Amino acid sequence: MPNSCQSIDTARVQARLDNLCKPPGSLGQLEAVAQRLCLIQQTLAPQTRPRQVTVFAADHGVTAEGVTAWPSAVTAAVVRVMQTGRTASGVFAQSLGCDYEVVDVGLLRPLPPCGDTYIDAAERRGSGNLLHEAALDVADFDHAWQVGVQRAAMACEAGKRLLIGGEMGIGNTTSASCLIGLFCKCDRNLLVGRGAGIDDEQLERKRAVVDAAIRRTETLKLSDAKRIACQVGGLEIVALAGFFAEGAKRGATVLVDGLIATSAALVADAIVPETSKSMIAGHRSTEPGHVVALAKLGLTPVLDLQMRLGEATGALAALPMLDLAAAMIRDMGTLDELAW
Ligand SMILES: O=C(O)c1ccc[n+]([C@@H]2O[C@H](COP(=O)([O-])O)[C@@H](O)[C@H]2O)c1
Numbered sequence: 001m002p003n004s005c006q007s008i009d010t011a012r013v014q015a016r017l018d019n020l021c022k023p024p025g026s027l028g029q030l031e032a033v034a035q036r037l038c039l040i041q042q043t044l045a046p047q048t049r050p051r052q053v054t055v056f057a058a059d060h061g062v063t064a065e066g067v068t069a070w071p072s073a074v075t076a077a078v079v080r081v082m083q084t085g086r087t088a089s090g091v092f093a094q095s096l097g098c099d100y101e102v103v104d105v106g107l108l109r110p111l112p113p114c115g116d117t118y119i120d121a122a123e124r125r126g127s128g129n130l131l132h133e134a135a136l137d138v139a140d141f142d143h144a145w146q147v148g149v150q151r152a153a154m155a156c157e158a159g160k161r162l163l164i165g166g167e168m169g170i171g172n173t174t175s176a177s178c179l180i181g182l183f184c185k186c187d188r189n190l191l192v193g194r195g196a197g198i199d200d201e202q203l204e205r206k207r208a209v210v211d212a213a214i215r216r217t218e219t220l221k222l223s224d225a226k227r228i229a230c231q232v233g234g235l236e237i238v239a240l241a242g243f244f245a246e247g248a249k250r251g252a253t254v255l256v257d258g259l260i261a262t263s264a265a266l267v268a269d270a271i272v273p274e275t276s277k278s279m280i281a282g283h284r285s286t287e288p289g290h291v292v293a294l295a296k297l298g299l300t301p302v303l304d305l306q307m308r309l310g311e312a313t314g315a316l317a318a319l320p321m322l323d324l325a326a327a328m329i330r331d332m333g334t335l336d337e338l339a340w
């Protein structure tokens, strides 16, 4: 018998999975999810509770280029609905027993204070237009990163075992596509999608903007992740990156959402190497760049429900699968117990 002080490695988890009261492999991908939970948490009895969703919101100067179907004012308008818990991520979080908070890291205009699950942490209001200039300066980056670090630190100190980060920011798929292009050096045609719903003409414009922004910045060294994020990032993306890095550092399991959250995961992993080892990808978004970013991080998404909303909804959709996987490996009887 392995002794419990030994580290939990793939072989040890697989031995437990294969000894559960079922034909080996018969729970399919749930077994892969259980593997991942055990390796991240270094236990054969992983936990998916208590859990928290933190949504970071900010506006983007690149909306001036006609790359999105929605005006920037919609970011704050959706955040107001988030404050009432009635967005998709709010109702998913409620129904799955997650604490939920919304953090303004850069809305164009501040919203009135609203309860203790809404935090106004913005210093800069909106990012620069990444087509022509750095979206953020280093001080903006440092502040947003620290906001994310602080939210993760507070969650972990309150005992949260599983952290889910979400975002809200009209225009942020342009930023995410640029980040993915710069970190993953892939074919440009694989990067750009329709975001929150653009027509063919807007899609062409968005492709040209992403292409030009990448050309403007591609001489930056990949090792200089902070400068890359300053050039084409967004305040909510940087905050998410800090949130992921701190959550991973403190031993939390980090459940990652769609295109934008995964671009933040790339930033986190580049700045704090091995952050991705604590991550599980909740789903695959319909945005084409998402596949590229997931591959770079070595993450296999749990679900593909053709979702493209963001806000943490894809991660939340996958959460019941994590609950089942954890219950399976933690609580099932074993083949050894079979009397036959
Ligand atoms: O997470 C995703 O995969 C995702 C894909 C498409 C759109 N979104 C959401 O839509 C908004 C950005 O879309 P856009 O077209 O304005 O760049 C932003 O609020 C995101 O949360 C999110």
Ligand SMILES: Cc1cc2nc[nH]c2cc1C
Pocket: 070, 074, 078, 167, 168, 169, 196, 309, 310, 311
């Ligand atoms: C209504 C709306 C809700 C969203 N949630 C995340 N991105 C969004 C974009 C829009 C437009």
